Amino acid sequence: xxxxxxxxxxxxFFSCGNEPTHDFTLKGYVKGLKKGxxxxxxxxxxxxxxxxxxxxxxxxxxxxxxxxxxxxMLFLKLDKNDNDEGTIVFFADKxxxxxxxxLKNFNFDAIIKGSKQQxxxxxxxxxxxxxxxxxxxxxxxxxxxxKANDTTVSFEDNYNKLIKRKYLYTINFAVSHPDSEVSPYxxxxxxxxxxxxxxxxxxxxxxDKVKVSKxxxxxxxxxxxxxxx
Numbered sequence: 020x021x022x023x024x025x026x027x028x029x030x031x032f033f034s035c036g037n038e039p040t041h042d043f044t045l046k047g048y049v050k051g052l053k054k055g056x057x058x059x060x061x062x063x064x065x066x067x068x069x070x071x072x073x074x075x076x077x078x079x080x081x082x083x084x085x086x087x088x089x090x091x092m093l094f095l096k097l098d099k100n101d102n103d104e105g106t107i108v109f110f111a112d113k114x115x116x117x118x119x120x121x122l123k124n125f126n127f128d129a130i131i132k133g134s135k136q137q138x139x140x141x142x143x144x145x146x147x148x149x150x151x152x153x154x155x156x157x158x159x160x161x162x163x164x165x166k167a168n169d170t171t172v173s174f175e176d177n178y179n180k181l182i183k184r185k186y187l188y189t190i191n192f193a194v195s196h197p198d199s200e201v202s203p204y205x206x207x208x209x210x211x212x213x214x215x216x217x218x219x220x221x222x223x224x225x226x227d228k229v230k231v232s233k234x235x236x237x238x239x240x241x242x243x244x245x246x247x248x
Contacts, residue, residue, distance in 0.1 A: 041084035042113045047095065051122030052079045058096040059083040067094065087113050089232055090136045090200045097125050110136035110201060139201045143192055150185045157181065186210050193221045203234035207241050215245045 045059055052075055059071040070093075071083040085093070090112040097105045105125035107118060116133025120126075131137055161174035189210050193202035206221045222230070222238050229235050 041086055043085045043087045043111055044115045045083040045085075045093075045095065045111075046115060046117045047081045047083070048117075048119045049079050049097065049122055049125065050120070052097075052099075053077060055100050056098045057081055057083065058094075058098070059085055060094040060096055061085075061091065062094070085111070087111060090134060091233055092204065107131070110134055110140045110204075112136055136199055136201050139196055139199045143189075143201065143205065146188060146192075147185070150181065150188075153181055154178070186213055190217050190221060194224045197224045198226045198229060200229055200232050200234055203229060203232065203238040207234060207237045211241060215242060218242050218245065 047057065049057075054076055056072060056074050058069050060067045060069050062068070070085045073081050073083060075081055083095075090110060093109060093111040095107040095109065095118060099105075099122070107120065107126060107129045109116065109118065109129075109131050112134035114133070116131065116137070118129055118131050120129040131141070157174055157177050160177075164170075189205055190213065193205050196202045202221060202225060206218055210217070218238065219242055222235070222242060225235055225238075230239070
């Protein structure tokens with residue numbers, strides 16, 4: 020009897036030891052989704068790497084998993100099996116992130132709850148949406164001026180001023196969030212062509228922990244490359 024217990028315990032331990040481990044869970048819900056495939060992906064250099072995937076058949080709820088060594092941008096891709104795809108970009112960290120969206124407007128209806136980095140990113144994106152709205156206003160103003168033969172309105176000048184304001188806001192936002200991995204991410208993804216002194220200003224403001232993060236290292240490499248040009 021003792022031998023049976025020992026063997027059973029060993030088998031149980033072996034079985035548990037071979038279970039897949041993960042420290043990140045994505046819980047998703049897509050209203051209207053009945054069939055399709057969802058992919059959890061990360062960008063690896065210029066390529067997209069699929070971390071986990073699931074074929075959806077009848078249920079709008081799904082779970083995907085990953086191992087994360089640190090916070091990073093991940094991508095939730097939906098293949099609807101009708102030559103139509105959509106992708107939601109979000110900042111992930113260890114723990115659980117929830118994404119709720121709709122089949123009709125998968126990209127735009129997404130509500131994301133999870134990491135503190137995602138909250139910081141959404142704060143930034145809210146202001147970026149205001150810049151986008153202003154850009155549309157400038158286009159409309161330019162069209163109206165053209166119809167009225169009004170040469171006092173210069174779309175190019177106003178657009179350049181808007182871009183400058185956008186760059187300055189991004190730099191200031193990054194500097195004012197030194198303890199977030201979002202800051203170096205914005206530097207390398209949104210303003211990589213800005214002056215080296217501004218990139219250095221962002222990098223120097225970062226906490227030691229963020230400096231050695233994935234995006235902190237990318238920012239450091241970017242500064243080195245820019246200085247070598």
